[in-house]
Amino acid sequence: MSGEHWPARVFDAGRPRGGGSGFVITPEHVMTAAHVVYGMTEPTVELPARPDLGKLSATVEFVGTWQPSGDGQGDVAVLRLREPVPVAPARFAAGNALDLPRDLVVLGFPATGDGYGRIAAVRATTARFLIDGEWVQLQSQAAFGPVVGKGYSGAAVALPSSGEVVGMITSADRADRLGHMLPTVRLKYYWPPLMDLLPLGPLAPSDHTELRRALAGMPVDLARTAARRATEDERGPEPEPAALAAAGSAYEVAAYLAEGLYLDGTDPARIRSVLDLFRRSLISPPNDQALKPPAAEQTITVSVCVSRSGSGQRNLLLSIRLRRAGEPLAELCHEVVSRGRLRTRVQELVPQVIARHVPSGPQVAVEFVLPRGLLSLPVDDWTLGPGSVVRIGWRHPVTVRDLARFQQQAPDWDHSRRWLALCGSGCDDVVHWIGCRDAVDASKLAAALARHTERAVLALAAAPEPVATHPALRAAFDSGLPVMLWRREACTEHTEGNGAAENCTGSQFRSKMAEQMTALGNSGSLVELPEVLRRLRTEAGEAGDENHHGHGVTLLWDPPSQHPVTPPLQMARGE
Structure with missing residues (x-):
């Protein structure tokens, strides 16, 4: 990596003997491993190739999901330097750079007597299969010489010919000469701003960002058609039907054309031509009428x-x-x-x-x-x-959404089917009400929801406390209901001991909200519930009425089409 100044050493100014490695990704940001900065009180960065810059103070801006007692996943952190540095940041390789096994290099900073960094030669298995869906396995190449180990955590793994980064070291076993690398596909999963720094096939990061934004909102079905048309015009390999079917957005179709259909090393001009044809065909079709998404x-x-x-x-x-x-x-x-x-x-x-x-x-x-x-x-x-x-x-x-469901990687077909029922049925068919005095058994409710597959909305007349373990919400999540609605307050009539109160605030809420949802269901517009609830909230605010059915209401709204992109194919443990 001659001429590259972005490799970094990361340490705690109060404990300079520890720490690990990192790499400059913008003039103000350094990426490293989360376990490297864990417990640091004064994160500090040194760029050995630029000793004139001295010790650089930093703050931890982002830490992934890694935990000291966890499974090791999400081991990524980003530091913000107090002042920008006049150093060209690391450049990233295209996403398909590791489709085939490759020889790579790692510059790390193990504890040595001379204080110099060490370059270890490693070989990576293909990134098409990730260990536990997270890591690419690395094997130290040379029988003698530097081996990836302590001090290399957070170091960038790069192509020896170009210095382009393909991932980051998170762990290693010196005895087996093996290491784990988070590839860029996982780094961007944990820190999405990295997307703006990545190329797409032969496209530079800036061109990639511009294309991604231009394709936002474009119908995926039309994108699949445009992909076939573009490859036919270029007389190239035909897109695999399964790959196009798996793409969930127009951008994913473009990413497949750039990095999935063609192997790394294919003539960049050819891929650029395909992407240009794809984009023009999608955004400016032959009839010169730009495709506009529905209102x-x-x-x-x-x-x-x-x-x-x-x-x-x-x-x-x-x-x-x-x-x-x-x-x-x-x-x-x-x-x-x-x-x-x-x-x-x-x-x-x-x-x-x-x-x-x-x-x-x-x-x-x-x-x-x-x-x-x-x-x-x-x-x-x-x-x-x-x-x-x-x-x-x-x-x-x-509206709100459940984080665990939002991050769920596998498709939930019950969730999707119930959403379709919401879009096409009346209120009486899709809404399941639970009264403020109803006792709920999670298993019985789940059985009822399994029998009524058209149920898409769970509505509760009283606060489901505690939310994390409430049996009604547990049954609804496990059964794939995409919409849930509840009051955030309990009925004071019941909490004050009057269990027989029939015209309690919970009953009034149920009656009035059911009337609203019935009207929406009869007109086939239950999907307008978020906007209707907004209007009810303004009515409650204008009236200053805490018993208004628009006051203190939570709406969980979870369309199945708005979930994150599914990560790459995973390899199970022990395979």
Whole structure:
């Protein structure tokens, strides 16, 4: 890697003997392994190829899902340097660079007497099969010389000819001369902003980003047709029908054309020509009428995702993305926040995102992807700015989604079938109500839902506490229901001991909300429930009525078409 200045040593200024490796990915960011920075109080970076820069102070901006006592997955972290460095960042290889076994090099910083880094030669198995769906296996090549081990964690793994990065070291076993590497496909899964730094086949990162944004919202069926037309015009290999069928978006079709249909090393000009034909065929068809998504697909969703940060129990990982019709548009925030600052930070960021990144015209919806135990957070009552009195749920349809289901990798056919029932049936067929005094047995409810496969909505007249383990929600999630709705407060009539109160607030809520949903079901527009609930929230706010059926309501809304891209094919343990 002659001439490359981006390899880094990462250590704690208070304990300079420990630490590991890293690599500069932008002038302000260094990527490393999460376990390298675990417990650091003063993260510090050195660039051995640029000793004139000295020791660089940094802060931990992102930590993956790795835990000290966990399974080792999500072992990635990103540091933000206090000041940008005048160093050309690492360049990444195309996503298909490891379709076949390759010889690679790793520059790490093990503890040595001379303090110099060491370059280890390794060989990678194909990235088409990942160990536990996470790692590429590396084997140290030479019988003598440097072996990947302690001090190499967080180091970039690169192609020896070009210095382009294909992944990052997370662990190694010196005795077996084996190591594990997180390939770029997994690095970007944990830290989505990396997508903007990656090429796509022969396309530079900037061209890749522009193409991805241009294809957002384009119908995938038309993209499959455009892919066949483009390859026919180029007289190239025909796309595999199974590969096109597996693509869930127009962008995934383009990625298949760029890195799946052709092996690494194919004439770049040919792939560029195919991609250009594909794009022109899709965006500007022969009749010169640009393809426009249906009006419903014009809605832009601000997706606020909250998950475990991996940097302590009191911290959370906050990310904000923009989507249109399920297609990713941009990753705008990825940071660690304390639980106590979550609401304040969301109230700061959401209005900024909408003002700066959402064009005028489309409706804006806001969804919160939350751990199950946080699903009853009153996020619709949070405001559009720390000092604002305007609640998010008054201005925009606000819904929640379950983080575990959102991250689920395998398709859930029950979930998809029930969503179709929601789109095509009346309210009486799809809504399952649970009253505020009804005792719920998870097994019995699951059996009832299995018998009524048309059920798509679970509605509760009282707060399901605790949310994480409530039997009704557990049965609904396990049965694939895509929509759930509940009041966040219990009936005071019952909590005060009047168990016989028949006209309690829960019963009134059920009666009025059922009337709303029946009207929607009769008109075939239950999919408009988020917008209807927004209007009800404004009515409740205007009236100042805490018993209004639009006050304190959580709506879980989980269309099956808006889940993350399924990761690569996984190899089971022991195979």
